[in-house]
Amino acid sequence: MLLIHQLPPKPDYFRVKIWRRLQTIGAIAIKNSVYVLPFNDEAMEDFQWLRREITAGGGEATVCRASFVDGMSDRQMEAFRPLADHGAASERLPGTGKAPMNKRGRTWITRPDVHVDRIASAWLIRRFIDPKARFAFGEPKAGMVRFDRFDGDYTYEGDRCTFETLLKRFGLDKDSGLRAIGEMVHDLDCKDGKFERHETPGFERMIAGVVKRNPKDDARIARGAELLDTLYESFPAAQQRSRSH
Known part of the structure; x- marks a missing residue:
């Protein structure tokens, strides 16, 4: 998979942001504006998200599938990629406005093999x-x-x-406990060190344990919900919410 892009000269932060996204998903630079990933569904999704982000920021980007006649193989590319969960690292197309509040008893669908952002988002949705x-x-x-x-x-x-998006779209971002969880989820999912809360490393290990012990997505969400219930109750905002009900 190739991502061929042209970024606007300004603002500088946007160029740095795209560069960091490419590093996070393990893309390898062939030229300054050409990056490559081994072809698979995950790579396609990562590059499509980046393409839309670049376009939204005033740049140009194309995603295509290509074959090297000689040189680097998919296996060699994989050897250079960091061992990380890349599925949710790139940014998605922004939505707008507040979410409607009539989504009750609905089926919420996401990608399989859930990890921290999807586990936490499922907990937030159901609770x-x-x-x-x-x-x-x-x-x-x-x-x-x-x-x-x-x-x-x-x-x-x-x-x-996604967890932070749900907080904002459903008007839950005033809850300091939920914001704190959102900051931990953000740093683990986006891998940008934005908040650096002291609880984050411990939360990361517990989520890793949930994922390792539960190969099925439904079980991960159920066990993750128990963990997040306990974590949320440790924050003063949750205690105040409990007293008010």
Whole structure:
């Protein structure tokens, strides 16, 4: 997979931001404006998100599939890529406006093999947005609410991860406990060190344990919810919410 791009000369932060995204997903520079990943669904999704981000920022980008006649193979490219979860590292197309509040008892669909952002987002959805939510993984069908997907209703917006987007779109971002969790999720998912909360390394290890012990997505969401319930209750905002109900 090739990403061929031309970035606007300004602002500087946008150019740095795109460069960091490319580093995070493990893309290898062939030329200054040409980056390569081994061909697979994950690489396609990563590059498509980046293409739309570059276009939204005033640049130009093209994603294509190519074959090298000689030189680097997919296996060699993989050897240079960092061992990380790349599925949610790139930014998605921003949405706009507040979310409607009539999404009750809906099926919420996301990508399979859930990790920190999708686990935390599923917990947030079921606890604060749609208590009767059902979750599905794979290709969406009509009527499903899509989250943390390239074509998502709720996904990355600006520099916010999906969890942070849900907080903002559903008016939950005034809750300091949820904001704190959002900051941890952001740093683990975006890998940009924006907040650097002292709780984040411990949270990372616990989520890693949930993922390792539970190969099925439904189980990851269920076990992750227990962890996040406990974590949330440790914040004063949760205690105040409990006293007010």
